[in-house]
Amino acid sequence: xxxxxxxxxxxxxxxxxxxxxxxxxxxxxxxxxxxxxxxxxxxxxxxxxxxxxxxxxxxxxxxxxxxxxxxxxxxxxxxxxxxxxxxxxxxxxxxxxxxxxxxxxxxxxxxxxxxxxxxxxxxxxxxxxxxxxxxxxxxxxxxxxxxxxxxxxxxxxxxxxxxxxxxxxxxxxxxxxxxxxxxxxxxxxxxxxxxxxxxxxxxxxxxxxxxxxxxxxxxxxxxxxxxxxxxxxxxxxxxxxxxxxxxxxxxxxxxxxxxxxxxxxxxxxxxxxxxxxxxxxxxxxxxxxxxxxxxxxxxxxxxxxxxxxxxxxxxxxxxxxxxxxxxxxxx
Ligand code: NAP
Numbered sequence: 001x002x003x004x005x006x007x008x009x010x011x012x013x014x015x016x017x018x019x020x021x022x023x024x025x026x027x028x029x030x031x032x033x034x035x036x037x038x039x040x041x042x043x044x045x046x047x048x049x050x051x052x053x054x055x056x057x058x059x060x061x062x063x064x065x066x067x068x069x070x071x072x073x074x075x076x077x078x079x080x081x082x083x084x085x086x087x088x089x090x091x092x093x094x095x096x097x098x099x100x101x102x103x104x105x106x107x108x109x110x111x112x113x114x115x116x117x118x119x120x121x122x123x124x125x126x127x128x129x130x131x132x133x134x135x136x137x138x139x140x141x142x143x144x145x146x147x148x149x150x151x152x153x154x155x156x157x158x159x160x161x162x163x164x165x166x167x168x169x170x171x172x173x174x175x176x177x178x179x180x181x182x183x184x185x186x187x188x189x190x191x192x193x194x195x196x197x198x199x200x201x202x203x204x205x206x207x208x209x210x211x212x213x214x215x216x217x218x219x220x221x222x223x224x225x226x227x228x229x230x231x232x233x234x235x236x237x238x239x240x241x242x243x244x245x246x247x248x249x250x251x252x253x254x255x256x257x258x259x260x261x262x263x264x265x266x267x268x269x270x271x272x273x274x275x276x277x278x279x280x281x282x283x284x285x286x287x288x289x290x291x292x293x294x295x296x297x298x299x300x301x302x303x304x305x306x307x308x309x310x311x312x313x314x315x316x317x318x319x320x321x322x323x324x325x326x327x328x329x330x331x
Contacts, residue, residue, distance in 0.1 A: 007317050008070070010046045012055030013077065016303055019310040026314060027052070034058055047071075054313050057274075062088040073316035077309040078296075079103060079159075081326050082218035082245055096326040097312035100159060102304040103296035108163035110295045111213055111243035114267030115152075115168075117289045118239050119211070120144035121265075124286070145237075145264065147172055153200070153209025154178045155225070156216025156244065162190045162197075164213060164243075169196040177205045180216070206233040211241065218245035219331050226250065231257035237264045243295055246271040251282060258287045269295050 009027045011020065012034055023029050030050075032043035035058060047068040053060075056077040062085045065071065074084065075097040089096050117123055121144045128134050128142075152168045154161045157178035168174040169192075176197040178184070183199035190197075206212060212234060216222055226240070227250040234240065240263060242249055251272055257263040268282065269291045282288050296305060312322035 004318070007051040008046070008049045009052045009054065009313070009317070010043070010050040012043060012053060012058055015054065015077075015310065016306050019306045022310050022314065023054070027317065052313050052317050054309055057083065059083050061085045065089070065092065065094070073097065073313060073322075075309045075313035075316070075322075076326075077305050080217055080245060082247075086328055086331065090328060095316050095322065097309065097316065097322045097324055098326045099305040099308045099312075100324055102308050103301050104159040104163050106298050106301040107160045107215075107243060107295040108167060110269060110291070110297075111160070111164050111215060111241060112167045114241045114243065114269065114289060114291070115147060115211055115213065115239070118241065118265040118267040119147045119150075123289050145239075147174070147211075149173050150210040151175045151177065151208060153205040153212040154197075155202075155205075155212065155214040156180060157184050157197070157199075158216075160215045160243070162193065164215065165193055165197050166190065169193060177209055179205050202230075203233055206230055207235065209238065210235060211239045213241040214244045214248055216244050216248065217331065218247050222248045224248070224250050226254065228253040228256065231261060231263060234263065236262035239263070239265050239267070241267040243269050246274065251280075255281055255285070258285060263287070265289070267291075269293055 004026060007027045009023055009029045011029055011031045030042065030046040032039045032046055034040050034043040049070055050068055051070050052073045053071065054075040054077065060074065060083060065085060065088050071094055073095040077099060079098050079100045081096060081098055084096055125142060152174045154164055154176060157180045161178060165176045169176050177200040178197055179200060179202045186194045186197060214226065225248045231253055254266060258266060265287045267289045270293050274293055276283055276290065282290055296302060308324060312324055315322040
């Protein structure tokens with residue numbers, strides 16, 4: 001019987017014990033999280049021999065890749081791949097895997113939670129109760145804004161965008177407008193949305209939607225997409241939700257739209273710098289509901305992501321085609 005050759009694997013973010021055990025059964029694994037200063041030297045040392053890497057939320061740029069001459073595969077425990085130097089990976093023939101699909105519904109739940117929280121002022125009003133400020137019936141100054149029936153504009157209409165649209169259109173009777181470079185064939189992709197979601201140019205979407213939710217990948221084209229001009233086009237009293245990546249928003253422009261423009265509120269799961277710096281005005285802004293990047297953060301979904309990412313890595317190291325290779329043509 002042929003014995004599989006053990007390869008060097010670098011795990012750069014915690015994995016659940018069962019998935020770590022799957023890797024350790026077949027390969028020589030180094031666990032080193034470069035975000036922890038005490039583990040950075042071990043991470044750097046392991047790069048020199050690593051043939052496979054698995055993790056997320058750490059920038060893997062060209063200079064880092066140059067210190068990993070044996071690398072053949074990176075398995076990202078995320079669907080977004082904005083942390084990786086895609087051109088350098090392609091030039092070296094390094095396979096990049098990710099975790100599409102398994103986090104779609106959970107991330108759509110998070111985005112819809114932000115829609116509900118901002119419209120109905122849930123966090124703000126819950127704090128009234130918690131802090132003992134509920135002394136009489138609330139007045140009009142604290143009333144919320146209906147979600148059902150409002151027009152939802154979705155930036156990015158892939159897996160997650162369509163899952164948000166299903167919640168909005170089928171559950172809340174919301175007309176949906178969406179922006180993407182190509183129209184989606186709804187009859188094939190999401191038959192429930194036929195007649196309920198309309199491909200709309202970006203400017204028109206911004207002008208017509210009551211709530212705008214971003215869920216598109218961060219790329220050269222989408223970096224800074226939501227700036228002064230885009231916020232200026234939004235309807236007076238509209239709400240902005242970011243469930244994509246922080247850098248698609250120019251945060252100073254968002255703050256200006258909240259403070260001096262007519263934006264009603266913003267619900268943000270992601271930020272240009274994460275964790276959000278303590279001195280960021282977005283942290284405690286009265287019109288902002290801020291979450292610590294929890295789009296996919298449920299017990300079930302984070303485990304499913306780890307399973308898929310581990311399978312991807314094992315398949316690639318075995319010379320098989322992994323289940324979820326990132327398709328660079330999608331960017
Ligand atoms: P997906 O299925 O690949 O969908 C991406 C959508 O964005 C497609 O409709 C695509 O359509 C559109 N798009 C791409 N580039 C565009 C551009 N330049 N202008 C306009 N539209 C563009 O991806 P997904 O699984 O839905 O995930 C989307 C993103 O959500 C991820 O990349 C990730 O950054 C983010 N995300 C965040 C969290 C979180 O924790 N908050 C969790 C998961 C994912 P066209 O190609 O036709 O333009």
